[in-house]
Amino acid sequence: LSADWGKLGLDHVLAPAIRYADEGVPVAPRVAFDWAEDGPALMGDARKFYLLDGQIPRAGQIFRAHGQAEVLRRIARQGRSGFYEGEVAEDMVASLQALGGSHTLDDFAATSCTYTDPISGPYKGIELVEHPPNGQGATAILMLNILKHFDLAAMDPFGTQRAHIEAEATKLAYDARNRFIAESAPRLDHMLSDETAAKLAALIDPKRAMAQAAPLTEAVHKDTIYITVVDRDRMAVSLIYSIFWGFGSGLASAKFGINFQNRGAGFTLEEGHPNEAGGGKRPMHTIIPGMLKKDGRVIMPFGVMGGAYQPCGHARFVTNMVDYGLEAQDAIDAPRCFSGTEGMMVETGYSPQVRAELAQMGHQVAISPEPIGGAQSILIDDGGILIGASDPRKDGCALGY
Numbered sequence: 149l150s151a152d153w154g155k156l157g158l159d160h161v162l163a164p165a166i167r168y169a170d171e172g173v174p175v176a177p178r179v180a181f182d183w184a185e186d187g188p189a190l191m192g193d194a195r196k197f198y199l200l201d202g203q204i205p206r207a208g209q210i211f212r213a214h215g216q217a218e219v220l221r222r223i224a225r226q227g228r229s230g231f232y233e234g235e236v237a238e239d240m241v242a243s244l245q246a247l248g249g250s251h252t253l254d255d256f257a258a259t260s261c262t263y264t265d266p267i268s269g270p271y272k273g274i275e276l277v278e279h280p281p282n283g284q285g286a287t288a289i290l291m292l293n294i295l296k297h298f299d300l301a302a303m304d305p306f307g308t309q310r311a312h313i314e315a316e317a318t319k320l321a322y323d324a325r326n327r328f329i330a331e332s333a334p335r336l337d338h339m340l341s342d343e344t345a346a347k348l349a350a351l352i353d354p355k356r357a358m359a360q361a362a363p364l365t366e367a368v369h370k371d372t373i374y375i376t377v378v379d380r381d382r383m384a385v386s387l388i389y390s391i392f393w394g395f396g397s398g399l400a401s402a403k404f405g406i407n408f409q410n411r412g413a414g415f416t417l418e419e420g421h422p423n424e425a426g427g428g429k430r431p432m433h434t435i436i437p438g439m440l441k442k443d444g445r446v447i448m449p450f451g452v453m454g455g456a457y458q459p460c461g462h463a464r465f466v467t468n469m470v471d472y473g474l475e476a477q478d479a480i481d482a483p484r485c486f487s488g489t490e491g492m493m494v495e496t497g498y499s500p501q502v503r504a505e506l507a508q509m510g511h512q513v514a515i516s517p518e519p520i521g522g523a524q525s526i527l528i529d530d531g532g533i534l535i536g537a538s539d540p541r542k543d544g545c546a547l548g549y
Contacts, residue, residue: 281331285436294352317349450462
């Protein structure tokens with residue numbers, strides 16, 4: 149991306165990250181909260197790099213990553229080969245092989261990224277733009293297509309009926325995701341079809357929760373960052389990145405302390421499934437940066453973190469604005485609920501009455517032990533003014549400069 153679209157060069161772009169990794173950053177409150185929960189997953193060399201004197205860092209303590217600063221310096225000088233080849237790759241491969249992995253230097257050297265054509269779907273005058281499979285963006289488009297069949301605007305935005313309809317649409321769209329989304333032979337025609345959405349919408353009982361459409365195999369994970377930037381020329385970047393679980397696999401390389409991700413958990417072991425685990429394949433991916441377009445023009449890059457919650461989060465963010473007229477910051481701040489593997493999790497912004505009514509409809513309701521997801525967005529208004537919004541559930545912020 150830097151070579152094809154950037155103007156500054158990797159050395160300039162990475163300089164602040166290198167400085168922060170070397171000099172250290174204070175551990176922010178939300179980061180400390182997550183570190184305390186996920187720290188026990190650290191194993192072996194990872195404990196040396198991601199604990200302070202063997203202890204989980206507390207808010208305000210300074211965390212440094214000298215090994216990662218050195219890796220970034222090499223990337224700044226050499227580009228991708230500074231990571232996927234040479235000493236850094238040798239460190240990763242040797243560490244993985246020592247742990248029983250079958251990785252080779254050729255595997256790393258052959259890693260490549262590809263440009264894709266985005267997919268999109270209309271919703272009441274705006275267009276939701278998503279990555280194609282192996283990402284799960286089509287799930288968000290399918291959700292909105294299902295929700296079109298209900299008069300959301302007539303419902304209390306944070307009342308029982310809207311939460312119920314959204315939960316049922318989530319179950320149906322996620323079941324389709326689990327069946328059809330994969331890198332190879334994804335059923336995009338089926339996922340994006342209006343006919344599919346209409347048939348699924350007809351299965352929703354407005355007064356009663358269905359049993360799970362199918363076991364939802366995707367756990368809700370939170371180890372994701374989202375960044376969106378719009379520059380002075382109004383080029384928009386919507387970027388999301390994740391290591392899947394808390395500290396990914398819980399492992400790190402011995403020399404540089406590179407944390408190994410665990411995105412392979414997005415595969416299935418079901419024989420013959422298009423998303424079956426296998427060499428040279430990419431797994432179904434939960435992370436989905438998004439954009440909104442209107443009249444053919446990008447008006448908002450945005451993203452919602454939260455693993456499996458993301459398609460539901462995209463649908464809620466869009467409907468909060470389109471159906472209820474909320475500004476982006478209000479749409480982000482508003483309470484959330486999510487019907488997933490652990491039942492229907494709701495944030496404390498939902499009243500006890502609404503929770504009770506949802507339970508009476510058959511939902512397995514519980515207050516979420518932590519905030520659901522996190523979002524960022526930048527609206528490019530008709531005059532070209534940029535209006536940023538950032539989720540208080542995270543340590544992010546909106547900045548203009």
